[in-house]
Amino acid sequence: xxxxxxxVTSMSNEPGVARRSRPTMKDVATLAGVGIKxxxxxxxxxxxxxDATIDRVMRAANILDYQLDVYAGNLRxxxxxTQTIGLLVGNVANPFSGALHRAVEDATHDLGYAVISxxxxxxxxxxxxxxxxxLRRRVDGLVLTTISRSQAYLLxxxxxxxxxxxxxREPRGIDADSVVSANVAGASSATxxxxxxxxxxxxxLGDRNEISTARLRVRGFLDEIGRAGxxxxxxxxVADLDDEAKSYAAVITLLDHPHPPTALFTAQNLVTIGxxxxxxxxxxxxxxxxxxxxxxxxxxxxxxxVTVVAQDPEQxxxxxxxxxxxxxxxxxxxVESIHVPTTLIARGSGEIRPAHRSGG
Amino acid sequence: xxxxxxxVTSMSNEPGVARRSRPTMKDVATLAGVGIKxxxxxxxxxxxxxDATIDRVMRAANILDYQLDVYAGNLRxxxxxTQTIGLLVGNVANPFSGALHRAVEDATHDLGYAVISxxxxxxxxxxxxxxxxxLRRRVDGLVLTTISRSQAYLLxxxxxxxxxxxxxREPRGIDADSVVSANVAGASSATxxxxxxxxxxxxxLGDRNEISTARLRVRGFLDEIGRAGxxxxxxxxVADLDDEAKSYAAVITLLDHPHPPTALFTAQNLVTIGxxxxxxxxxxxxxxxxxxxxxxxxxxxxxxxVTVVAQDPEQxxxxxxxxxxxxxxxxxxxVESIHVPTTLIARGSGEIRPAHRSGG
DNA sequence: CTGAAAGCGCTAACAG
DNA sequence: CTGTTAGCGCTTTCAG
Numbered sequence: 128x129x130x131x132x133x134x135v136t137s138m139s140n141e142p143g144v145a146r147r148s149r150p151t152m153k154d155v156a157t158l159a160g161v162g163i164k165x166x167x168x169x170x171x172x173x174x175x176x177x178d179a180t181i182d183r184v185m186r187a188a189n190i191l192d193y194q195l196d197v198y199a200g201n202l203r204x205x206x207x208x209t210q211t212i213g214l215l216v217g218n219v220a221n222p223f224s225g226a227l228h229r230a231v232e233d234a235t236h237d238l239g240y241a242v243i244s245x246x247x248x249x250x251x252x253x254x255x256x257x258x259x260x261x262l263r264r265r266v267d268g269l270v271l272t273t274i275s276r277s278q279a280y281l282l283x284x285x286x287x288x289x290x291x292x293x294x295x296r297e298p299r300g301i302d303a304d305s306v307v308s309a310n311v312a313g314a315s316s317a318t319x320x321x322x323x324x325x326x327x328x329x330x331x332l333g334d335r336n337e338i339s340t341a342r343l344r345v346r347g348f349l350d351e352i353g354r355a356g357x358x359x360x361x362x363x364x365v366a367d368l369d370d371e372a373k374s375y376a377a378v379i380t381l382l383d384h385p386h387p388p389t390a391l392f393t394a395q396n397l398v399t400i401g402x403x404x405x406x407x408x409x410x411x412x413x414x415x416x417x418x419x420x421x422x423x424x425x426x427x428x429x430x431x432x433v434t435v436v437a438q439d440p441e442q443x444x445x446x447x448x449x450x451x452x453x454x455x456x457x458x459x460x461x462v463e464s465i466h467v468p469t470t471l472i473a474r475g476s477g478e479i480r481p482a483h484r485s486g487g
Numbered sequence: 488x489x490x491x492x493x494x495v496t497s498m499s500n501e502p503g504v505a506r507r508s509r510p511t512m513k514d515v516a517t518l519a520g521v522g523i524k525x526x527x528x529x530x531x532x533x534x535x536x537x538d539a540t541i542d543r544v545m546r547a548a549n550i551l552d553y554q555l556d557v558y559a560g561n562l563r564x565x566x567x568x569t570q571t572i573g574l575l576v577g578n579v580a581n582p583f584s585g586a587l588h589r590a591v592e593d594a595t596h597d598l599g600y601a602v603i604s605x606x607x608x609x610x611x612x613x614x615x616x617x618x619x620x621x622l623r624r625r626v627d628g629l630v631l632t633t634i635s636r637s638q639a640y641l642l643x644x645x646x647x648x649x650x651x652x653x654x655x656r657e658p659r660g661i662d663a664d665s666v667v668s669a670n671v672a673g674a675s676s677a678t679x680x681x682x683x684x685x686x687x688x689x690x691x692l693g694d695r696n697e698i699s700t701a702r703l704r705v706r707g708f709l710d711e712i713g714r715a716g717x718x719x720x721x722x723x724x725v726a727d728l729d730d731e732a733k734s735y736a737a738v739i740t741l742l743d744h745p746h747p748p749t750a751l752f753t754a755q756n757l758v759t760i761g762x763x764x765x766x767x768x769x770x771x772x773x774x775x776x777x778x779x780x781x782x783x784x785x786x787x788x789x790x791x792x793v794t795v796v797a798q799d800p801e802q803x804x805x806x807x808x809x810x811x812x813x814x815x816x817x818x819x820x821x822v823e824s825i826h827v828p829t830t831l832i833a834r835g836s837g838e839i840r841p842a843h844r845s846g847g
Numbered sequence: 848c849t850g851a852a853a854g855c856g857c858t859a860a861c862a863g
Numbered sequence: 864c865t866g867t868t869a870g871c872g873c874t875t876t877c878a879g
Binding site: 147148192194195196199201202209211218222224225226239242260262264287403404423425426428429430 | 507557561569571580620763764789790
């Protein structure tokens, strides 16, 4: 061992220079007195190395605090795996994105994958820039939430064999796996719930129409309005509410109208929160019904409890990750679009009945 | 252009094989009819290339859908930059972590950095495994939330020049930058707020004692209890509540006691939520005061509103990222521990006064 | 069971 | 303004 210390010392940079350089396999090989390929075998857990050699190599690696360079190895490796996946979510600070992220992490962590994550912020250029950054880092697969009109820019990458699974929103211009909520069915069930409680004047407030899920939720709403035989003139639709403030303002406007709707269907979590605040500020939270799409934190503790159609971001993330991992492993099953069901959770706000109007 | 198509076709793999291989700089160089170094110059935006050549190269790169391999380049580059940073947060699904993550992403995105993120889950072994995975991917810097007794395992890495900034919790066994909330001061102010509203029997409910911030918040609580001249026998301390269910159960136990405290200080966001639910379920939310550490979503819409000492995860993340970027750029300022102030937000629950007791 | 040589995709250092 | 050569840290291939 004393010999080793001498070697280690002699390997350090010029005296006086504090920064010691990062050890390579060659350094470990020199210290252990073996060839570089033997170090590679030990570090990667390959067979056909004697126990004594393994021990020598591991001791040397520990002394030097050696860390394999994943990407350097990947360069020569035939399968070109970086053990890294790229995850694009709506916004890492949004609870839906967080739950999705968590599920992807859980499904991939034990297999040694690292996750490069980024926020889309519903910006088309940003989407493409971020995907490009993932690709420049040679991720083994992509889990993507998108906003661009078309994902055809990924066709060449797909042809090259990079697995990709789209989450939350289905892709366009490319045929690839996707895992999304049952948006139409979920929006329908929310609307049906309000209709069942006697409402005929219902407003639907949603996100930017550019977003496919926003459009699908409006469709589900209108489907149900039609089924209930409600004239479309009774169905107010407000779109392009992409943050809480806009939602709040829109709901205030509705409430201040001479004939406000008796119920609201808010088609996105931030829109729901804006609506709850507006109802509260106008003191109408107990007489105007509300059902939101996507669950929100503490919804059961607000008064009245906020009725929602809950999505299942954990399941979306888990199934997307499983699918991606199978593709990375070379599985050849057909492309599929998986729809994850939503769940209506009644908590009070959605069960408010309309006040009897004298006329009109 | 027709010549190019011929070349492209001839470069594709054997006919019948769908999977076209990923183009390299050499492929782009061949197609553009220039040397590989010229391609490198164009792709990296280096000077001294004629406009005509730039155009030829860019056209070839676009035809082939060429994407630079960041890590292959890094291998030879003198500064060894991967333009990637490693971020370890408590739990990507926790709002505090999400806000922190968002701030780090915002501060680094425009500079071309990618963020590899992972969840600590307050598991010491997991911490070290994840940090190792970051290092194996040669991140340019680390932003870390930790739980291990000591971070001395990072000393060699630090000596090697890898910048690291600790967030939320200060490191031990290593001298490095950190950005944390003013935990003691924040807990004191929460406690002082309750004392100022007439409480003398206050319970402090917190996370696992193993976690440094949990200990600091208890210290802040006890400091204030002492300053107020309250005998420590009046100060109930319940620790090791690391999820909402445990917190709920602990609060139920307290409330069912013959002489429950008149006020609660919950020292972590999930603990606060568990307490709110327990108070509600026992119908005591209007007569037992509550102040939480760390803000929670919709706290203002719950009845009564939940008074909290809010942390500032955005600022923590932003300052940590700024510090890290400066270090990556070679800045040599001294190691610092930055304490980010907290803000007391009164919403109702913390302003409840104790009921007058008949005796003792 | 072990090691030497070649080369992955790229950039540094030079030479034109 | 452009190209050639060497070599980053590793794995592959193949020879012991």
